Amino acid sequence: SGDPGFFGIVRRVRAAGLPVRVLPAVSSVAATFARAGLSWDGAAVVSAHGRDLGPALNACRALPVVAVLTAPGAGAAELGAGLAGWSRRLAVAEQLGTPDERLTWTTPEQAAATVWADPHVVLSLAPDAVPADRIRADNQPAAAPAGGWALPESAYAHRASMITKAEVRALVVARLRPRLGRLLWDVGAGSGSVGIECALLGAAVIAVERDPDAPIRANAARHGVDVRVVAGAAPAALDALPDPDAVFVGGGGTDVLAAVAARRPPRVVAALAALDRVAPAVHLLRAAGYAVEGSQLAAARLADLPGGSLRLAATNPVVVLTGELPEPSAWRKP
Incomplete structure (x- = not known):
């Protein structure tokens, strides 16, 4: 299920010196945006799987469109709790690719109080439609701004x-x-x-x-x-x-x-x-x-x-x- 070359096992298997043949399916991120009916050009994709949740949470706090790959203890409930005070809406995709697949739209507060099936994908979105001028056209959603800094x-x-x-x-x-x-x-x-x-x-x-x-x-x-x-x-x-x-x-x-x-x-x-x-x-x-x-x-x-x-x-x-x-x-x- 999904693309094993996208925050998946391919890198680790290759590092072990094993021969690899990859047969990908639709990635879980692409599937989540598709189920939500949303464009994901300009989105940042981060992972909290096997790593500290803080950077992924701060990406959700900073950017208008973020997809997060989660893990037990670092999922929608924890992201929801950490987004208290930020205006966000969340889409939580559980059991993707199975008969029990479910997409739930929720608030950070509701997400924090819910038990979710692991693993799942979370979309963190600005509450309203994201204006076109907030989507980076240079394919770098979090890179340094083209106009520079230390502005007058x-x-x-x-x-x-x-x-x-x-x-x-x-x-x-x-x-x-x-x-x-x-x-x-x-x-x-x-x-x-x-x-x-x-x-x-x-x-x-x-x-x-x-x-x-x-x-x-x-x-x-x-x-x-x-x-x-x-x-x-x-x-x-x-x-x-x-x-x-x-x-x-x-x-x-x-x-x-x-x-x-x-x-x-x-x-x-x-x-x-x-x-x-x-x-x-x-x-x-x-x-x-x-x-x-x-x-x-x-x-x-x-x-x-x-x-x-x-x-x-x-x-x-x-x-x-x-x-x-x-x-x-x-x-x-x-």
Whole structure:
């Protein structure tokens, strides 16, 4: 049943040096989309079979169309529980290719409370029809965006220039290491530019912002990414969130940084404009077991002068701190 060369046994048999002749049937993923009557160009296909569930779950959190190959203990119930807070609908395909074949449309909450036949295939879908502009036309549903990242501030709605500048954002995003399968927090998100650019690189993102009028949702829609917005003040707003792989702290004091460090993400990145906060932040992260490095970024941009001359216009200096746990095992999972 299905294609043994697609997350199947062919690779292992060949690695053992055995001769292989493959007689494939319709793959379980193709069958599931067919039973659901859905197109699956632009879909990401991931596996939770024989591996950690986290990356597959984060792919469902990040992308609008994901198919997941499951295993006992890493199936629709566990995915449903992990998708609490994300707007998704699920299609669960059980017993494909048998007389007991069944396709069930459900919510994450209902899936979490149901016992499913193993193994099964889960489709995780944005709740409404996926707009055409959210389906990648380059056959790379989770690759780096063609338009790049570290976009200019004009690419985002923001108020009174309260936005992480492009030069700083370039380093911050590089330090966060976003990719498909990882979950990032953007704390004190403001315009959401850092989290949005991490989402553009395939990561699942939660933006925490106390200002209910912050333009995060509008900016995320503009760039075609799904960022979960949690309205509330940190650190209290962090308590119920799923554990992240990395955190960007763009706002708040040392109490916020301490709450983040207490959750033990493998990597913490903080941007600080006030110099008197740098030493306390470094000491706090080191006391929590993080190895810390930092850089001050002081960019100057070209600006026109009358008569065709040019000058350099300075931006505010910002200190970027990166804290990393000595054994970041969560980054090494498949």
